[in-house]
Amino acid sequence: MFEKKNTIAKILIIIGVAIMGIGFVFGLIVGTSREGLLWSVAFSTWFSSFVYGMIIIGLSGVIELLDTKLTVTNSLLEQIKIPDKEFNLSDVHKNERPIQKGEKQAEQPKKPENLWLLYDEDRERIKDLFSKDGKIVEKIIKTPVEDLCFVKLSSESFQ
Structure with missing residues (x-):
């Protein structure tokens, strides 16, 4: 259905669909009375579960777009050399100390x-x-x- 690469985005899609499905069933259960189906209760439950589910699915889309942007930015920064330095966006937030003499340098991640x-x-x-x-x-x-x-x-x- 959705071709997502990010695990968190996949999980949020599943959660969003589950919220909508459970909300539909819950609307039927809560809306049922002795006189029949109370449509106002059922519709309000269905509507709210649909909205909440779509918000979660939308959040997964935002996470996927941000992940794609990070991948593209890292790739661009690896391919374009800035004079005297090469920057990698994923290293910006790391607080690593400089490598001392005699220390081995950690393996560099593979380029995409x-x-x-x-x-x-x-x-x-x-x-x-x-x-x-x-x-x-x-x-x-x-x-x-x-x-x-x-x-x-x-x-x-x-x-």
């Missing part, structure tokens, strides 16, 4: 693989798109997210 291909015709389309506005494409960087590229434009394009 770009599993999709950027064909030459796609590169030409990107260059044509920017050339229409008079911009010069200096570099095209593909990301781990399929069909998402970063385009580095020449500084001459903005003069």
Whole structure:
């Protein structure tokens, strides 16, 4: 149904659907009386469980988007070298002390693989798109997210 990579997002989707399903059954149980089904009670229970379930599912979507953004940002920072330093966004929040002489450096995490291909015709389309506005494409960087590229434009394009 949903193709999520993040475990937390998957769990939140399941919780959201469960809230809606349990709310529907609970609405039937609570709304049932001797005279029949009390529609106002059943509908209010169904509506509130639907809203709460959708809020949880929406939260899972936000988490998935943030996870994708982090992956893309890390990939971009690994591919673009900033003079004298290379930054990795995941290292920003770590409080690691500098490595002392004689200490072994911890293993670096593996770089994410770009599993999709950027064909030459796609590169030409990107260059044509920017050339229409008079911009010069200096570099095209593909990301781990399929069909998402970063385009580095020449500084001459903005003069």
